[in-house]
Amino acid sequence: MDSLDWAFPSSALEAKDLSLHYGPFEALKKVNLKVKAQEVTALIGPSGCGKSTFLRTLNRMNDLIPGCHLEGQVRIGGVDIYAKAMDVSLLRKRVGMVFQKPNPFPMSIYDNIAFAPRTFGIRKKEELDAIVIASLRQASIFEEVKDRLRESALALSGGQQQRLCIARALAASPQILLLDEPTSALDPISTAKIEDLLATLKSAVTIVIVTHNLQQAARIADTTAFFLLGEIVESGTTEDMFRRPTDKRTENYITGRFG
Amino acid sequence: MSDLRAFRRSRNFFASLKIASMVALGVSLVALVSIVLFVLIRGTGNLTFQLLFGKYGASPSIWPAFLGTLELIVIAVGVAAPIGIASAIFLSEYAERDFWLIRCIRLATETLAGIPSIVYGLFGYLVFVVACGWGYSLLGGGLTLAIMILPLIVRSTEESLLSVPMAIREGSYALGAGKVRTIFAVVLPSASEGILTSLILAMGRVVSESAVLIMTVGMVVNIVPVSPLSAGTSLALDIYYFASFGYPEEASATAVVLLLFVLSLNLLAFLLARLFERKKGLHGQS
Amino acid sequence: MAEQRRFDREIGSALEKLTKMSYLAEEAIDQTMEALKTRDKALAQKVIEGDQEIDRLDKEIEDQSFRILLLDQPVAGDFLRISSALKMITDLERIGDYAVDIAEEIVAFPDEPYIKEIIHLPLMGQYVIAMVHKAVRDFVNEDVASARTLARDDDKVDDLFLSIKKELIVLIKQKQENADQAIIFMMIAKYLERIGDHAVNIGEWVDYSLTGTHSMS
Numbered sequence: 001m002d003s004l005d006w007a008f009p010s011s012a013l014e015a016k017d018l019s020l021h022y023g024p025f026e027a028l029k030k031v032n033l034k035v036k037a038q039e040v041t042a043l044i045g046p047s048g049c050g051k052s053t054f055l056r057t058l059n060r061m062n063d064l065i066p067g068c069h070l071e072g073q074v075r076i077g078g079v080d081i082y083a084k085a086m087d088v089s090l091l092r093k094r095v096g097m098v099f100q101k102p103n104p105f106p107m108s109i110y111d112n113i114a115f116a117p118r119t120f121g122i123r124k125k126e127e128l129d130a131i132v133i134a135s136l137r138q139a140s141i142f143e144e145v146k147d148r149l150r151e152s153a154l155a156l157s158g159g160q161q162q163r164l165c166i167a168r169a170l171a172a173s174p175q176i177l178l179l180d181e182p183t184s185a186l187d188p189i190s191t192a193k194i195e196d197l198l199a200t201l202k203s204a205v206t207i208v209i210v211t212h213n214l215q216q217a218a219r220i221a222d223t224t225a226f227f228l229l230g231e232i233v234e235s236g237t238t239e240d241m242f243r244r245p246t247d248k249r250t251e252n253y254i255t256g257r258f259g
Numbered sequence: 260m261s262d263l264r265a266f267r268r269s270r271n272f273f274a275s276l277k278i279a280s281m282v283a284l285g286v287s288l289v290a291l292v293s294i295v296l297f298v299l300i301r302g303t304g305n306l307t308f309q310l311l312f313g314k315y316g317a318s319p320s321i322w323p324a325f326l327g328t329l330e331l332i333v334i335a336v337g338v339a340a341p342i343g344i345a346s347a348i349f350l351s352e353y354a355e356r357d358f359w360l361i362r363c364i365r366l367a368t369e370t371l372a373g374i375p376s377i378v379y380g381l382f383g384y385l386v387f388v389v390a391c392g393w394g395y396s397l398l399g400g401g402l403t404l405a406i407m408i409l410p411l412i413v414r415s416t417e418e419s420l421l422s423v424p425m426a427i428r429e430g431s432y433a434l435g436a437g438k439v440r441t442i443f444a445v446v447l448p449s450a451s452e453g454i455l456t457s458l459i460l461a462m463g464r465v466v467s468e469s470a471v472l473i474m475t476v477g478m479v480v481n482i483v484p485v486s487p488l489s490a491g492t493s494l495a496l497d498i499y500y501f502a503s504f505g506y507p508e509e510a511s512a513t514a515v516v517l518l519l520f521v522l523s524l525n526l527l528a529f530l531l532a533r534l535f536e537r538k539k540g541l542h543g544q545s
Numbered sequence: 546m547a548e549q550r551r552f553d554r555e556i557g558s559a560l561e562k563l564t565k566m567s568y569l570a571e572e573a574i575d576q577t578m579e580a581l582k583t584r585d586k587a588l589a590q591k592v593i594e595g596d597q598e599i600d601r602l603d604k605e606i607e608d609q610s611f612r613i614l615l616l617d618q619p620v621a622g623d624f625l626r627i628s629s630a631l632k633m634i635t636d637l638e639r640i641g642d643y644a645v646d647i648a649e650e651i652v653a654f655p656d657e658p659y660i661k662e663i664i665h666l667p668l669m670g671q672y673v674i675a676m677v678h679k680a681v682r683d684f685v686n687e688d689v690a691s692a693r694t695l696a697r698d699d700d701k702v703d704d705l706f707l708s709i710k711k712e713l714i715v716l717i718k719q720k721q722e723n724a725d726q727a728i729i730f731m732m733i734a735k736y737l738e739r740i741g742d743h744a745v746n747i748g749e750w751v752d753y754s755l756t757g758t759h760s761m762s
Contacts, residue, residue, distance in 0.1 A: 064432060089437060096433065099429065107448070115434060115444070172434055244621065244757035
């Protein structure tokens with residue numbers, strides 16, 4: 001892990017017997033999940049059942065919460081990300097995250113995207129320019145902002161800001177991208193743009209997305225996992241999950257017969 | 260019938276309340292405007308080149324006071340700002356919320372903010388003038404003022420830092436930035452408007468102070484200070500001096516200068532706020 | 546929760562109509578077989594007119610199902626049931642049409658005595674009525690095991706068809722004049738055999754509605 005070019009051997013992710021406590025409260029109970037590389041995996045389930053908590057264990061964002069205690073393993077490409085030797089900064093470079101509410105920095109669009117490359121030592125203007133343009137293109141927003149890169153990111157619309165945040169995460173060259181309900185605050189058109197973008201992105205970046213919107217999971221996910229009360233009740237290909245779930249609790253949730 | 264009377268009574272009550280508050284507003288405005296007008300009327304006529312920039316000889320000059328005031332600002336803000344901002348960073352970014360030390364620091368800050376300035380003056384006198392053996396000095400005055408404005412800077416910097424949403428910090432961490440980079444590259448710039456505004460207001464405080472300076476700086480009105488350890492004076496002190504020792508016109512004129520100084524500081528703060536808002540693009544689409 | 550009840554009511558209403566449609570189809574077969582036995586042309590005519598009701602239900606259930614799919618986007622069991630219902634009504638409607646075809650033959654039947662006593666045709670009729678009834682009942686009761694026996698039932702129907710065919714060939718070879726009626730009886734037998742096939746189709750959709758896989762024989 002000496003060089004900034006360090007990457008996980010593959011972007012396949014596995015959680016084994018993952019349990020997490022916030023103080024006395026058990027938020028995750030022995031969660032087991034395999035996330036396949038270059039696929040979209042959706043995490044569905046009622047509010048407060050551990051989906052976001054689980055997502056945040058994948059880039060160790062839970063480390064920021066005091067009193068958080070984790071057992072079990074998370075391995076990416078076979079590498080244990082909770083090992084002492086793991087550089088958390090490099091982990092978060094390779095496992096990016098996009099949040100529910102867009103959170104662009106109050107800086108120019110250019111500076112927002114350049115933030116990650118600059119963090120990892122890239123200073124030359126030509127290199128930064130190239131990365132910024134490539135990331136904006138990858139996030140399908142380049143055409144809309146190419147003439148105002150020096151303007152504030154806060155002047156963009158909600159949907160644009162969210163794509164900006166995706167571009168910002170992509171600028172770090174992640175192998176996995178985590179998205180926590182990325183379109184729940186957006187209108188249908190912005191939502192559709194982001195879903196299309198994720199569909200093209202998955203060949204380059206493995207995607208794990210938490211969503212409340214079952215139709216969204218049905219539309220874009222290859223694999224879906226159903227969380228309930230801190231456990232995974234069932235997971236499988238999206239089509240199987242939605243056509244013929246094996247667990248009655250899953251069926252009750254996705255048909256909306258859940259309290 | 261009684262319902263109608265009650266309704267009418269309450270309507271009259273609110274109407275008279277409105278009138279009463281307008282009258283109160285009028286009184287405040289009149290008071291404010293009269294002070295400003297009084298100063299301006301009495302003083303502007305006495306603004307001469309000699310008074311402003313000349314050497315203090317037979318006729319007075321506030322040039323030493325100018326320099327003294329500037330030096331005091333530089334020393335006070337120069338010392339208090341880094342310490343204050345660093346403390347605020349500690350309080351807002353590093354300390355855990357319920358840490359007992361935070362409560363102590365906060366208590367100290369609140370207490371310091373409430374101490375009368377004359378007490379600060381006494382402290383400055385005893386420590387810098389006497390104990391350090393510097394005698395009256397601008398440095399002593401500046402340092403005392405630094406202690407005085409420190410709680411102000413800590414409090415408003417901390418507020419500005421706390422008003423930066425947690426989501427911004429999370430975004431930075433999620434991109435692989437460490438805590439230090441997050442603070443200096445993201446949080447501080449976001450809070451910079453609030454911090455700069457508070458520094459400007461602190462400058463205003465420095466300029467307005469008189470009690471502290473009388474006891475630490477020496478009110479030497481006629482000699483241009485050569486070093487920070489020289490005694491000196493400030494604009495506010497000069498007003499006191501002129502008024503007490505028989506130069507009423509000069510006092511009024513100096514008051515005009517001081518007033519303009521303070522007004523420009525406030526204007527600067529206002530303009531900076533507007534500039535930052537535009538930079539952050541808050542006038543763009545939502 | 547009020548929205549959920551509306552959805553359940555919608556699906557329930559569609560399935561109720563499906564059951565009614567099935568009942569009408571069974572009744573049509575029953576009545577047309579009765580008309581065949583008793584040579585009751587008026588009854589046969591009633592069957593022909595009654596088919597309107599079956600067609601009307603077909604359209605209603607189809608519209609309702611499309612609406613549910615469009616607006617409620619059902620998933621899992623709900624989806625399987627509604628899609629199966631959509632497919633089943635096609636088979637039921639065809640069954641109704643075959644009953645009409647038989648009735649039309651009866652109405653146009655020449656006024657002469659039957660060339661033989663008809664036993665096997667009504668038996669075939671009974672079998673296929675039972676099959677249609679079983680298929681829809683298994684759908685409502687979610688009984689996949691029973692639905693899977695329909696293929697076997699159809700074998701019996703096919704056997705009956707073959708023996709009727711052999712009988713009629715013998716009758717034609719015996720006397721040329723028998724050919725007029727024999728052809729009509731052959732067609733009626735064919736219609737009944739097709740009804741059996743459609744009942745098997747319905748059974749396959751019952752399987753789909755419960756397992757998510759549609760296997761066609």
